[in-house]
Amino acid sequence: MTRKHRFNSAKLQDNLFKFFALLCTGIGLLVLAVLLIDIMSKGLERINWSFFTNLPSRHFNESGIYTALVGMISLLFFTLLIALPIGIMSGIYLQEYGTKNWFARFVEINIANLAGVPSVIYGILGLQIFVRAAGLGNSILAGGLTLALLIMPIIIVATREAIKAVPNSLREASFGMGATKWQTTKRIVLPAAWGGILTGVILSISRAIGETAPLIVVGALVYVPFIPEGPLDKYTTLPIQIFNWTSRPQQGFVINAAAGIIVLLAFTFLLNGIAILLRNRWYNKIRF
């Protein structure tokens, strides 16, 4: 009798836990769905070709995100130009070459911490160093450098994780053949780690395109009625444009903001989707 009783109570606990887990998942999904439906119902009507090709305007129905898109792409270009080589090289050095002493551990912990620093702090750093001290002003270059600082820790950590996942038996095989450290890194470790590194890079891009706070600080929050032509020009980006529109009193600009959010979300979902796809393919390839 007691055995049956115990069994039932365990089964009850099991079901209760399952119910709560389901409930929590449901809450998360529900919030996301409400957000999406709200944004879609407001903004979808404004999504058309001219929304992508129009410059910002005082009239909401003539306003578009052209400058914001061009600004975002140019900003990303400079961000990646700086962050990719430095981030990936640092990751390779720390994981593959650096000796494992107390200094390496110190650097490791600090890079992990850097990845968690609030982004507005990077904005303040960028303002002080790039905008003021280096005299770059409110330029794309200053913004790109700031965002590069922001995503570099993410790229370094992703690179290290990807390299760490390459089985040591492959390095042994390569060294056993008489390959040097560089040959082993170039021909065996990096090709095997590439999928993981790329996944991290894409996720860092998706982080960068959504960033608003640091860019407000380094001066992207300006009315830019023209397309930037060089790295020292002023610029605006999509999140900033959305932020700008939401602060307008007219209802029409709120609709514009909703439409802008849809575009931004589409970018983020697309990038994250690619990253997940790449990661799955890479994991299947690397598993032994």
Add this chain to the structure above:
Amino acid sequence: MYKLESNNLHLYYGQKHALKGISLGIKANSVTAFIGPSGCGKSTYLRCFNRMNDLIPNVRIEGEAFIDKINIYGRNIDVYEHRKDIGMVFQKPNPFPKTIYENVAYGLRIIGENSKSLIDDAVEVALRQSALWDEVKDSLNKSALTLSGGQQQRLCIARAIAVKPSVLLMDEPASALDPISTAKIEELIYQLKSEYTIVIVTHNMQQAGRVSDKTAFFYLGELIEYDETRKLFTNPGKEATQNYISGRFG
């Protein structure tokens, strides 16, 4: 004249004294088996000959090891060049995540060989020698990871012999394989003996008995006995050897 030789070789992992003064000589074109319980130092000793222990931090080596009378740990030895002359096959098949062809071509690629016809020939010869050619000749551009475990291990042997080393070190090459694949590897070892000096670490005493000319028994970092395989297995000179081969410990 010994192909491989060591003289009072000591190895320390930090404080741990893992090899305690090993001296032995291995003749060219012979198969030598290292046997002994786990942790006895046989794999560590094997790896002294291609300096793979260099990759492990805090390893200290004293004494001498020779290949063709040249000190492997001498000052003017280029460790990368040295390893090119010594092929190694590991316990777990470890093909690169590349094509079958590129796996075998790897050794030639890293010495900067560019001639396609030369590499093609070397790949075919190596795959034939490792008895894999007939199974893979139509799928050379497939990933090596699509092969079975036994095929992967023969591919690793092909990769090692494609650059024509003079020595082949095998660290328990069949311990992760089924009996049929094991038999193929053993057959291969017998075939390769005419061209290479082969040293094989094994946990399987029947295997040592089948493939080797001489056998060395290691225990707790010491070389207990080294003799003709037939004599060591039928009439061992030391009691510890007798106990080990009769399965009383280890």
